[in-house]
Amino acid sequence: MSVPAKTYYLDNNATTRIAPEVFEAMVPFLTEFWGNPSSAYGFGSQVHKHVERAREQVAALVGADPKEVTFTSCGTESNNTAIHSALVTTGKRHVITTAVEHSANINFGEHLQKMGFEVTYLPVEGDGSLDLHRLEQAIRPDTAIVSAMWANNETGVLFPIEEIAAICRSRGVLCHTDAVQTPGKLKIDVKSLGVDFLSLSAHKLHAPKGIGMLYIKRRTKFAPYLIGGHQERGRRGGTENVANIVGFGRAAELAGASLSEENSRVRGLRDRLENHILSHIPNTVRNGAKEPRLPNTTNIAFDFVEAEAVLMMLDLVGICASSGSACTTGSLDPSHVLSAMGVKPMRARGSVRFSLGIYNTDDDVDYVLKHLPPIIEKLRSISPLNPEHPDNEAYDIAGARAKHEQDLAIAKANEVVQA
Ligand SMILES: *Cc1c(COP(=O)(O)O)cnc(C)c1O
Numbered sequence: 187m188s189v190p191a192k193t194y195y196l197d198n199n200a201t202t203r204i205a206p207e208v209f210e211a212m213v214p215f216l217t218e219f220w221g222n223p224s225s226a227y228g229f230g231s232q233v234h235k236h237v238e239r240a241r242e243q244v245a246a247l248v249g250a251d252p253k254e255v256t257f258t259s260c261g262t263e264s265n266n267t268a269i270h271s272a273l274v275t276t277g278k279r280h281v282i283t284t285a286v287e288h289s290a291n292i293n294f295g296e297h298l299q300k301m302g303f304e305v306t307y308l309p310v311e312g313d314g315s316l317d318l319h320r321l322e323q324a325i326r327p328d329t330a331i332v333s334a335m336w337a338n339n340e341t342g343v344l345f346p347i348e349e350i351a352a353i354c355r356s357r358g359v360l361c362h363t364d365a366v367q368t369p370g371k372l373k374i375d376v377k378s379l380g381v382d383f384l385s386l387s388a389h390k391l392h393a394p395k396g397i398g399m400l401y402i403k404r405r406t407k408f409a410p411y412l413i414g415g416h417q418e419r420g421r422r423g424g425t426e427n428v429a430n431i432v433g434f435g436r437a438a439e440l441a442g443a444s445l446s447e448e449n450s451r452v453r454g455l456r457d458r459l460e461n462h463i464l465s466h467i468p469n470t471v472r473n474g475a476k477e478p479r480l481p482n483t484t485n486i487a488f489d490f491v492e493a494e495a496v497l498m499m500l501d502l503v504g505i506c507a508s509s510g511s512a513c514t515t516g517s518l519d520p521s522h523v524l525s526a527m528g529v530k531p532m533r534a535r536g537s538v539r540f541s542l543g544i545y546n547t548d549d550d551v552d553y554v555l556k557h558l559p560p561i562i563e564k565l566r567s568i569s570p571l572n573p574e575h576p577d578n579e580a581y582d583i584a585g586a587r588a589k590h591e592q593d594l595a596i597a598k599a600n601e602v603v604q605a
Pocket residue numbers: 199200259260261262263288290335337338339364366367387388389390396397398
């Protein structure tokens with residue numbers, strides 16, 4: 187593995203750095219306190235106390251009762267569990283979700299369709315927002331659950347979960363929200379949201395990967411997805427991932443505490459980055475509504491370039507960002523989120539997401555703003571998509587690719603020399 191001298195990490199919606207406080211809280215449970223929390227003797231039950239403490243910390247982050255918090259292995263499991271439970275407990279066969287969900291929902295929906303269930307993917311508007319009339323029209327007598335994400339991981343656009351949950355309540359349909367992108371960025375209060383289920387994933391809030399939670403509102407009928415032991419009060423079989431749970435608890439505390447920083451300082455960094463790009467690099471446009479939006483996320487289309495090339499060039503100078511598009515070998519599928527928003531495939535393929543976090547500084551933004559414009563300019567100068575390209579008519583794509591590869595090799599060689 188190679189890590190550049192310094193990494194400028196602007197991909198916090200993909201995962202986040204483990205906070206030192208979180209790591210410290212976890213260590214004892216990877217060393218001395220390795221007992222099984224289900225054991226009756228003290229060596230196990232003392233561990234159990236820490237799991238319950240973490241449950242209180244996570245519950246506090248979302249305004250829930252600790253009994254309403256079930257630990258899972260990840261955000262994906264939480265989402266799958268909520269939808270599965272709704273289908274099992276209601277005996278109904280229809281699920282409503284949206285076209286811009288995380289693949290945890292999109293692909294689970296496709297799986298359900300293969301199993302004979304019906305899934306409606308609600309379309310979104312050009313700015314990524316949801317038309318709630320369409321939701322009302324989509325609800326049927328056999329609808330078990332509506333699952334809509336709170337904050338979109340690619341664009342940061344927020345859905346009005348309170349209103350969605352109110353519609354669900356009035357129609358007697360369960361409501362789940364994937365709130366994985368919200369901790370530390372939005373104030374979360376399950377009571378005022380009015381949802382029945384809410385998912386979080388710890389690695390999006392400076393805790394380890396492989397631990398998540400599902401909020402299950404009190405008195406909601408529930409069917410477990412993982413069936414086994416009586417852990418999590420019978421709601422999820424499997425020995426608790428103690429160290430990760432403890433880390434998640436500590437991270438939940440920190441996320442509550444960093445809420446104002448993310449909303450002022452981090453938002454300021456994001457806005458400076460976005461405004462500078464949009465005003466200084468021609469033919470750029472923000473994807474998705476300006477507001478309501480997460481304070482840390484910006485998704486920008488750079489016309490006439492391919493995001494994958496931009497990301498490769500950024501990577502060479504140690505900048506981590508993302509295209510949000512699934513990169514399958516040979517073909518570059520545009521992001522399903524941008525496609526659902528009606529963004530043309532060409533523009534979608536040139537879109538880059540920058541997602542900031544509490545560890546980003548003004549220097550990071552300066553560094554990106556120094557390197558990004560020449561990278562875009564360079565790529566455009568060799569781009570067959572660029573209408574201003576000197577010999578656009580008879581443009582040799584293969585030649586351009588080869589030259590591009592060569593440029594990258596030279597850039598890489600220079601990098602090695604410098605290092
Ligand atoms: C990251 C993410 C997930 C998946 O969480 P995992 O813990 O990686 O399974 C789900 N939904 C959203 C919105 C995410 O950003």
